[in-house]
Amino acid sequence: MKKVLLTLSGLMFLCLGVAMAQQTRTISGTVTMKSDGTPLPGVNIVLKGTQIGTVTDADGKYVLKVPESGGTLIFSYIGMKQEEVEIGKQNTINLGMASNTEQLNDVVVVGYGSQIKKDMTGNIASVSGKDIQNVPVPNFESAIEGRNAGVFIQQNNGKLGQAMEIRIRGASSVSASNQPLVVIDGVPVTSSNQSNSYNGTGSATNPLSDLNFADIQSINILKDASAAAIYGSRASNGVIIITTKDGQAGKTQFNVKYSQGFSSPTGKRKFMNGTQYSNYFIEAAKNAATYFNDGFDYVGYVESHFQKYSLGKWTQSNPGNYNWVDQAFNKNAGFRNVQISASGGNNKTTFYASGNYDNTSGIVIENYLQRISGRLNLEHKANDKVTIGAKINLIKTTNKRVPDDDAFSTPVQLLAQPPIQPIRDSQGNYISDNSLYFNGLLYKQNASFPVNSFHTYANTYAQYNITQHLMYRSEFGLDLYDQNEQRWFGSAVARNTGYGNGDALQTWDRVVNYTLNNYAEYSNTFNSVHDIDATAGISYQRSNQTQSYVEGVSYPSDQFRQIISAAQITGGNTQETAFSFLSYFARANYKYKSRYLLSLSGRIDGSSRFGKNHRYGFFPAASAGWIINQERFLKNSSFISFLKLRASYGITGNAAGISNFAPLGLYQAIGYGGIPGTSPTQIQNPDLKWEQTAQTDIGIDYGFFDQRINGSVDYYFKKTKDLLLNVNVPATSGFTTQIRNVGKLQNKGFEFVINTVNLLGKFFWSTNFNFSANQNKITNLNGQIITGGFINRAMEGQPIGVFYAQQFAGANPANGDALYYLNRTPTQQEISDGTAFKVKNMYGGKYVTNNYDAAQRVVLGNPNPKFTAGLTNNFSYKGFDLSFMFYMVYGNKIYNGGGAYMSASGNYFDNQTIDQLNAWQKAGDVTMVPQARLFASNGTGDSSRYLDDGTYLRLKNLTLSYSLPKRLLGKLNGMRQVKLFMTGQNLLTFTKYKGFDPEVNTDYLAGNISLGNDFYAAPQARTISFGINLGF
């Protein structure tokens, strides 16, 4: 019935149109696909500025009556480039439409300028703001996860506002930063952790999570040396250039978007229930009594502790069962987001203004992120030569943080509590003194940790077009970050904090980071065949950071939470640090006959971080390209629409992430009993300089069938030398490490991107696929071994962060002891005393031992994936759009550092993972789980027992949307767009990993070497959201 009405109303419009047009004439024609001439049915044809329109029939033919005066016809069709055709005197208008899958003439933002995509000789991955507009995640990095080849992005855990791990073409450093430089609207911004070290948490936060990514026009990721070397000493880890939206001249367009989502954990690890736990630990106690044979009553000990934990309720037949795992998670997790924007202006002045409110409740309890932001981007053409503009973004963020993954109070550690232990006591209060571990649920009412930050990105610029060919641009950008952390512990959490009468701590951090860029660009064409584009300029950046904190303990009651009420001020300080860069850069692009490309760039960077010996560094790059399809022999190919061969080589540097005063020998002030003193903190190294990466890239950009199939293939080879390493030195020197330029590493990789339009027509289907494989290898560490995480290492001949420990062999079938492969030749003594032995038909004939320390440590696995791949499919039919994206991470290993507690053969009272029920029971049992033995540490040393395969395939995103058809919108007064959408994030995960979630790196350890570790890490969020987008 509805459909009939709709059709009728459509007809009425048509009739009206006819009735109103006194004098009409008829236009007809055929619309085809430009590439192969096939007719296109269903193409929308509208007379500009009117409601007059039609669609093509099955043969691509159309007939349309238009007023005698004519006008302009707009041809639009999903997946094709929209065309406007002036009617003039024509009565027949045939049109060949081109697909808009890959716009070769797109402009890509590069460092200090922009370039036409088809003329680029460097490798730049791009994401349009439009592609990620409905992804229900709180930060842009998560939104682009898996969308680009060579860009690996991982969220360490499912907590909000936490740091992200971003690796562009692998890790190029061991001790300095591996994170890319982030440039927003021309200004390098503060992207590193700003969590104050005095706040008691070690996990890093992410200042970029403040950015409302609805304001983003484009994200361009400079991957190879040719693209990135213009950023010189900052570019070894790649550069992410973010450009925010500009206003569009014309009628002011408003957009209002509301979305709401519901989140839950992606997965849960399985633990014992009360009965299993109770029986298992009594067995562990019996086994301990036999094992230790010391007359101690282990079973009695366990039972008395069960009495304690269960508040006297435990019996062997009815031990009780409480699900502590579920207590860690927030049943009302999700988000609400409101985005309002307006864009418009005239040919002199344009503006884009937006406001955003986002309120996200994390999947673990007591974790919230609330963001309010406003932006105004303004550009004004003062005359035909001078353009001035400003982009101002103010953001207030409140992040209610939860403790680090290694804190007893962090929600996920609740799973360690025995399942026989009630959650509440008989009075209905959370169990407190008698719980095995401190009960983190007490943090709900008795502790808080909100972090309030005020973030300003403010840029102004002026551009002077001196001549048609020469322009000069000056940019000043300020990134002002102001943060206040407020940590409070009430008296009820004293068991964990040690403060019987409460504790409050506040920190203040301010980062004033400003940049001044001045550059000129000259561009001209000579003799119609020589195109030259040259840029040169100066950049100065300075970043000052000041921090302070104060802490006070002992409050009259929990009602007093400000430090003014503290009986005792127990801590406080102020700190200041700064760095600066002064840089000179230049780039020249040359194009001959529109097909031979050459680009040279260089940058001289001066840094405050290095001493007089190595203050300045020079970072050059060269690249060349050949647009083969412009050659005569391919020019008329109907098959190949684009083919470019390109190669680049360049040198980039890195010194981010090291101390601002790394080369100096330093003394700190240190007090004793109220008397001031000093103590050395750092051993000097006056010869310190930048890490240097030389990168070669060879690539092909291709397009077939009028770009319906297009993409690129790249091979790169990055060699890094002079690694800045915290080298282990003998502690007998008084120092444990020294920072030095030693060592080399390399990354080799392959990237493949293909985009296809599979179906054109009423039903549109396109596919994007990216694949990247990176091989990291540390080639020289000067004999050093650098450790991290639980068992991670940087060691020669291996990828960064390999897991290195004893190789677990399972339970000894004879007695249930944990066995390890000896992995070396045993001594005669070890064979005769039984330390090393072989078991017939087992362990591949190798020696095993139950002496953990006797076993040789070996490389057990690699935390870095062998490859990652992303596959996106987009479908459109009438007003419906469906897209889904799969993301795969393959070949990495994950180490569960919590295994020594949660899968520990009943070593202590922690609830055990369900697999511990497969423990060795009797002689002859062949199992990977050693005998349960209380307090015996049976196999709890770090080993491959706790190492798992981390491969996963994930339905990362699925979005279904419906846009109301134009003809209906006409009835809604002034509506331009009404779009309803539904999105799912992390909907399905396929993995063999037994933990919560394979996308993990526990927050308190996460670093360059400490990779792929799980330790009570909060899982990722699975989010389903609904929204509406109104445009008018």
Added chain:
Amino acid sequence: MKSNHIANRFVTKRHMNMNRLRIPLMLILSLVLSFSGCDKYLNIQPQDTINQSLALNSARDVENALVGAYSNLGDQYLWGGQLMMEPDLLAATNELTWGGTYQGPRDVFTKNIHVNNGYVASMWEQAYKTINVCNNVLASINKISDSTTKATVQGEAEFIRGSLYFELVKLWGKTYTDGDPNGNMGVPIVLTPTTIITSQNNVSRSSVANVYKQVIKDLNDAKAKLPTSNGFFATTYSASAILSRVYLMMGDYQNALTEANRIIQSGQFSLVKNYMDEFNNGSNTTEDIFDMQVTSQTGINDLHTFYASSSAGDIPNPSRGDITMTQPFMSLFSSTDTRSQQFYLSVDGVSYYTHKYDNPFSNVIVARLAEMYLTRAECNYRLGSSVGATPVADVNKIRERAGLQDLTSITSVDQILTERKKELAFEGHFLEEIKRTHGSVGSIPWNSTKLIFPIPQREMDANKNLVQNNGY
């Protein structure tokens, strides 16, 4: 990415005008020039720390460095607590139980120490860090012109260095009286400050005997140079107290007696009236010979961290309560022994704790007078002498304070050793008592490799000249 302000910059056609070009070119030029004095934009000095070239130039600087040595000595991994706690855990069978979750101390308690034990590594690293600070002080000592100050500062640095080498050789080397100390591996000896790292820093282990020689040299020198009173810093008696322990470990009862007697007879120290008054004090008591100072601002009492219980209602500053007392040990105390007042049952009704470390901001006692009475008693008894007092008189002095009846005579050295065990419980003496008296830890004999710390794996990896202890 359809359009962009940068991309559009050349869209409108403009005519060339050379005159108009000049002004912006001059602007560019002036900007370039303004950056020409550029190093000044790149000279940024640290604000939170100072360059080492500014650190040791005056008498005041050297004294500051000495205070830094005390601060490092009071670190949690040294006399801030772990140098007392870990040996007690290693020596414990029925005295105490480790119930905490930390793997490092648990492995020490279960006598199953791994080469990568984080506590063992931190203790090693912090000891040598502190020794380097002492070496800095000693190398710059001539910056101090006042001879009294100079002697005191030198003595204090030697006191700290000598004490730490003693602690190191006790934990990482074989007992002095176990075989030939000249043939047994001690620890590396470093006596010069580190200003730059070279292969010279890969120091080998010296013999146990050589380490003891260095310890005695440092402590004797300190004893000679240090004053009789020095605020809460080390005095000549602090050096004597550690020396008395060194000689006890060596079985040199005559010298141990001399040092203990010297302290008692100085009259500088007296037993506090009630045993429990000796503990949980924020400043030195009359009984304390040497304390590590702990305030809410500086220092740490790591014994509080692990001994103080979370589950006793009356403790104002509860902590982890990872170490609990066991019945066999508590039953050593008679019911009238006031020292048993330290024990209390937690509200869980299962675990007993000690009250010795309830206050997080109390000093960590390194040496107190009661130990000297017991040392003097033992040495006199073993030597058949009665220097200062008879053994029974000294033991009774300790018993009287504990509210116990006097002994009429001493018939076995074990009587003195048992008194010592009760008096000094949980103060870090258990292991050295077992080792020097050739006792055992349960079934593990005193000279077992299990009772010696491994050289940390990190250190083995960093210094190829080191040889690992047997058993690791």
